[in-house]
């Protein structure tokens with residue numbers, strides 16, 4: 001499986017050198033798979049129709065849905081174009097997890113090629129539908145908001161909250177320490193985007209995240 | 219403040235048996251009370267097996283185990299709890315059952331005996347209210363499996379005195395546990411966060427966002443959690459998750475704590491998790507499907 005990478009500005013998934021870059025081919029025309037990384041993948045949206053014969057075209061996503069670039073129609077959309085993002089909390093390092101975003105009728109060959117490419121670069125792949133927050137943000141943002149709210153309500157001290165979740169569930173880090181390390185203001189941005197998408201109160205940024213965001217602007 | 223020497227455990231089920239191991243292993247004379255002799259017999263057998271493994275793994279010597287097993291006794295007579303300086307209750311999760319038990323214990327135990335409850339979802343203040351000694355009452359929530367997990371969530375009820383809380387806290391530490399202090403709040407810390415988190419994971423599967431194996435792989439790889447939420451739910455049991463949701467949602471009315479309809483459908487289909495061989499994953503032939 002040969003692939004070619006197009007860079008479009010800063011990539012949250014691949015901010016530095018990575019095995020994925022090392023194994024990439026130089027020739028776009030000869031590649032089976034095209035990977036578009038960076039914050040401005042939209043600038044290649046017009047080219048997607050020219051790449052229909054590629055096994056897969058993989059677009060790096062932020063908080064937006066793949067449908068923005070690949071189009072949607074009557075719930076039966078899907079092609080060789082997939083989305084992806086390497087899960088990363090705020091300013092922390094990117095994890096080894098790639099969330100691979102599909103549409104209802106995405107090509108199975110594209111999914112399998114994408115999985116092969118990412119796994120070949122030492123990453124793990126979880127396939128998910130094209131919904132805001134994908135898998136991990138859908139699960140952790142409500143949990144982080146709840147932890148921040150309960151801290152305000154003095155359910156327990158920050159240390160006791162963290163200790164409980166580490167010792168009780170084997171989490172590597174408690175939620176409060178983790179948000180401090182990776183940036184509360186960043187948590188605000190992600191959970192606000194999800195609140196905009198779903199309108200569910202669980203995603204409403206917790207007070208502490210809002211304060212961090214406001215003070216980061218000063 | 220009298221020293222705790224003898225520990226009572228009420229209820230010899232999954233949790234009671236584990237808590238009794240923790241107390242006896244720490245050198246306390248430990249008396250386990252259950253209304254069913256069969257529960258005491260089965261726990262004693264399991265406890266002997268557990269300590270045999272501790273000897274095999276060289277964590278304890280046979281002499282130490284003999285002493286521990288000598289200090290650990292079972293009884294179906296409530297009157298035997300009169301010898302205890304603290305009684306940790308781990309009977310069925312029912313306010314009525316717990317009230318009845320504590321009001322009987324209150325008649326039998328000396329005034330200085332502390333009462334503690336291992337409840338997961340009930341209010342410590344409410345249980346204490348039926349005990350006749352709500353000032354000497356504390357929440358001590360151990361984690362499953364209690365004999366291995368160090369964490370104890372400790373909560374004072376509204377009328378718990380500082381002296382009571384400190385005495386129970388010191389006792390928890392003396393048993394080698396790691397206590398954390400939490401308010402008397404539905405689900406304390408652990409279940410308060412875990413039950414809705416697991417429900418959210420179920421809803422991702424239910425609404426077709428991702429398959430169980432993908433959800434678990436994402437959480438384990440992306441966050442470094444030792445278990446994915448869906449394999450954890452298969453271990454806990456979908457029937458237990460339903461009970462936890464009903465208890466938490468009943469008090470908090472938090473939409474995330476409401477039981478997702480898929481859980482009820484899975485229970486109806488007999489997909490309870492590991493114990494029935496099928497949950498979110500298939501366990502026939504002991505091999506884990508998906509992953």
Ligand SMILES: NC(=O)c1ccc[n+]([C@@H]2O[C@H](COP(=O)([O-])OP(=O)(O)OC[C@H]3O[C@@H](n4cnc5c(N)ncnc54)[C@H](O)[C@@H]3O)[C@@H](O)[C@H]2O)c1
Nearest residue numbers: 229230231232233252253257308309310311336337338362
């Ligand atoms: N299982 C868990 O994961 C877990 C974790 C933490 C806390 N808890 C809490 O611990 C308590 C016990 O849970 P479990 O899973 O061990 O239950 P279980 O059903 O395994 O055991 C309960 C035991 O209590 C005995 N019992 C019932 N009524 C009694 C009475 N009046 N007097 C004496 N014994 C009586 C029963 O015979 C049974 O042996 C519950 O309050 C539960 O919420 C459970």
